[in-house]
Amino acid sequence: MNLFENTLKFNGFPIAEAKRKLSEIQQIPENEFEAYIKNKRAEIVQYHIQNNPFYRKFIETNIADWDAIPVMTKSDLQQPLADRLSKNFSKKSIYISKTSGSSGTPFIFAKDKYCHALTWAKFIDSYASIGIDLSASLQARFYGIPLNFTGYYKERFKDFLGSRYRFPIFDLSTNKLEEILKVFKRKKFDYINGYTSSIVRFARFLSDKNLILNQVCPTLKYCIVTSEMLFEDDKLLMESAFGVPVIDEYGASEFGLIAFADNNGELIVNSEEVFVEILDENNRTVPLGSSGRIIITALYNKAHPMIRYDIGDIGVLSSTSTSKRPILKRLLGRTNDxxxxxxxxxxxxxxxxxxxxxxxxxxxxxxxxxxxxxxxxxxxxxxxxxxxxxxxxxxxxxxxxxxxxxxxxxxxxxxxxxxxxxxxxxxxxxxxxxxxxxx
CATH class of the missing domain: 3.30.300.30 (ANL, C-terminal domain)
Structure with missing residues (x-):
């Protein structure tokens, strides 16, 4: 086990067990996967009805029909975290984080440590599928960073553990982009990861200079963009400017990895850990290929209910989707956009x-x-x-x-x-x- 995974283990996240569980789920045959999803949905609902007073009050009654279970919104969760935790969980035994607030409705949420370990197991597995080792491959990270002393150095330490070199993106002036380019010339980056718009800005800068990044940094293999919309012409620009494939990633702090693009550019939903639905304004399932609100259920989070949760995005599931391999055909933006x-x-x-x-x-x-x-x-x-x-x-x-x-x-x-x-x-x-x- 490497330094990154050992750090997870040291902090109480059972990563080895989670990796075994993920492998076990992945081995479920396609013809049995729908039953797996239905069983896990029923299990997590019943668990929270029995063990979570907040969810028991929210759902009001024991509902057998999945489609009748009420949809949960961000505003439903804007109350003290202690009031939303399941029995036998305390702030010391869970992973706590908060949403980015990009929807205008931020809140603090929790995951039990096994659930959070599964999140990391899926990230490790997805990145490994394209030859990226999260613990060893050097990442050029285009992200924000807290500016207060504690938050800043906490993120820097996490970057060290995760083999990441962070480029804070609050200043993307030409002078700053020149500095970033100089770092690429001297460091052996394996991949780029970060917010789409910031990386596109860097790609435009390189294009204006008629530079191809992997000629400056020959070790560069991939660019992975996340957190913001990826437009096709921006993808083409980045691939041209970087000289490497661009991978789209769709995630959220509440769930971790929701979907990850395969070699054909299709966003494959993380069906092992989350259940994704597309609903209309009346909370009815829309046909495959139609657009609607993206509703997500965390199948393994026992500390805090995230069941039929409206994440605030609009999207389309492909008509070729299956229970085991749902394909997020398009992301169309946020519901408030x-x-x-x-x-x-x-x-x-x-x-x-x-x-x-x-x-x-x-x-x-x-x-x-x-x-x-x-x-x-x-x-x-x-x-x-x-x-x-x-x-x-x-x-x-x-x-x-x-x-x-x-x-x-x-x-x-x-x-x-x-x-x-x-x-x-x-x-x-x-x-x-x-x-x-x-x-």
Whole structure:
């Protein structure tokens, strides 16, 4: 057992047992896997009804029909953690963390140590499938970092244990990107991992310099992006600029790894540990291939119920999905990332992003941009660029938005040296400042 896994073991996470359990689940045949899922769903529900007063009150009655079990939202969990723990669990016997708050509804949650060990077992297994050893392969980590003394050095120590070299992403100016490039020239990185938007920014920087990263850093094998949307043209840009394959990862602090892309680029759901459903606004299952809210159940978390939990994302399960191999065909953004228009139309905020992106990314001038809705009919495009957008470019964007959405929308533009990121370093690509119900 390596240093990383020994550290997990030392802290009470039974990683060896979890790895054996994961292997056992993976050996369940396809024709028996649906039964495994149904049994685990029933087991975890009954466990929390019997052992968790919070969940017993939440569910109200012993429901036999899975589809009748109420959906849990983030706001349901915004109460003291001690009130949500199952019997025989205390803060000393669990793993405690908090959500990023990107949905606007942060909260603290818990996992029992066996469940958390399973989370790490799945990460280890998924990375190993592409030849990455989480304990030994050197990671170039594009993430945020706490700025307080304790939090900062705690993360740095975790980076040491996990063989990671962290690039804090709060400053992605050209000078800082030059410094990052110099580190790649002297360190033998095996892979890049981090927030999509930050890594795309680095890829654009390299592209502008006509550099291919694995020619500068020949040991580089993969780039793994997470936490933010991955657009196909951004993926192509990164693969061109880095000279290595780009792997999409979908995860959440509440669950760990939710899906990981295979060699064909398909996001394969972590069916061993979580059950993913796609529901409509009335909490009914939508057909495979249709979009809806992503609802997730943690099949092994006994310390804290995460059952039919609305994670706040919109997605589509492929029509070729099976119980053992669900495929997350598309991630369409967050449920709160919707624009309400004067006509009454409601559209995903990423619609603006897609339409605008196809126009302003052609010449490589625009490095990053976000779209902000300030009024029902008014949108501001904030962008980082080498030079100001020309009048005809702005008119072209306006024309395209009119064509795809509706007439008489006001679009303003503002150029920045650096775009402001959230406290954890993420770049929110669309935000509406219009309150629901505004007319």
């Amino acid at each position: 919707f624009a309400r228009l004067p006509s009454g139309k409601v559209v995903p905020g990423l619609t603006f992003y897609y339409v605008t992106k196809t126009i302003i990314s052609n010449d490589g001038n625009i490095k990053e941009f976000v779209i902000e809705q300030t009024k029902l009919d008014t949108f501001k495009i904030k962008y980082v660029a080498t030079k100001e957008l020309k009048t005809h470019e702005k008119l072209e964007i306006q024309k395209s938005i009119t064509e795809y959405l509706e007439k008489d929308l006001k679009i303003t533009f503002e150029r920045f040296e650096v775009l402001k990121r959230s406290k954890n370093g993420k770049l929110k690509q669309f935000v509406s400042l219009v309150q629901p119900g505004t007319i």
